Amino acid sequence: MAFHFSLFENLFVEPKSKEEMVLIEEDGESFEDALTDEQMREKALNQANDAKDEGNKLFCAGKYDDALSQYEIALQIAFEVQSSEEISSMCHANRAICFSKLGKYDETIKECTKALELNPPYLKALLRRAEAHEKLEHYEEAIADIKKVIELEPSNDQARKSLQHLEPLAAEKREKMKEEMIEKLKEMGNSVLGRFGMSVDNFKAVKDPNTGSYSYLISTLITYSSPGTIKKTKRKKKGKYL
Structure with a gap:
């Protein structure tokens, strides 16, 4: 045990001046600050996820307006956190389907677009936006979204069936x-x-x-x-x- 104590004792070099002592203390404070920021980030993300999960429960209960409010709370929390694009895009996509259930297809399109700005290859957002465009008889726009889905996932049978359904409507x-x-x-x-x-x-x-x-x-x-x-x-x- 004495040997190990002596070894670590030799590894520690005492500061030769007050300036070096200040630098050591500042490095310690920076480490503590960084750790605190990371903890705060994790806490904020957890709160955002909790709000999103509550929104999911309300959606399943058919309370679409209340679900919209919870997703908005999650977005506001996530907005203050770095690297929160994933949860933010999910909340926008979930808001989109709430608006779709309420028959507000213009709002559905807006929310899907926001989700896709954060996560361009988001297949669910593309499909939901295509559905909303179809409801509004924006067939060309719907086809563009469906083709993007097929480009990203060629084996998507749902998208291929939608394309076959939409093309005659667009021509008409x-x-x-x-x-x-x-x-x-x-x-x-x-x-x-x-x-x-x-x-x-x-x-x-x-x-x-x-x-x-x-x-x-x-x-x-x-x-x-x-x-x-x-x-x-x-x-x-x-x-x-x-």
Whole structure:
């Protein structure tokens, strides 16, 4: 025992000056401060997890508004802690599904986006955002999210089935938007041609099979805008032609 005491005694070098003593004391204080910070961080993370777990219980009980409040508390605690991206992204994703249950799909999308900003490859957040986009008939956006899921996890059957379901809906919506645009252009055409007692109703829209675009109003306006045609139409009202 005496040998060991002597060995450790030889390893300790007494400070040669007051300055060295101060440095040793400061190093000790820094170690204690660092340890205290780590303990505080762990405590804060535990509190954030407790709030999240309470939110999960409330969610399972169908108390979605109360669950939202608990997840918000967890986020506020985690915000003050470094390296808390994981729990924060989970809380945002959980808030997203609460909003989805409440039918607030715009808020669902916002929360999922926040979760993905913290954790880009978060599959659940991508799937939930895609579902919310589908509810709002944002089919193109939903498809983009689903394709990202498949990119990250090619074996995800749920995502592949969703893609097969969404693509026809997106195509149908694009076609509907084109038809609505045609109607608006038709109204504009009628407002101009109406000055000459004409209408585009007797003309049929021609769809380009290659591009899917229509040439309806262009051909109609050219037909009616020639001076000869306008003159002929006017003369017809009088019952004779030149």
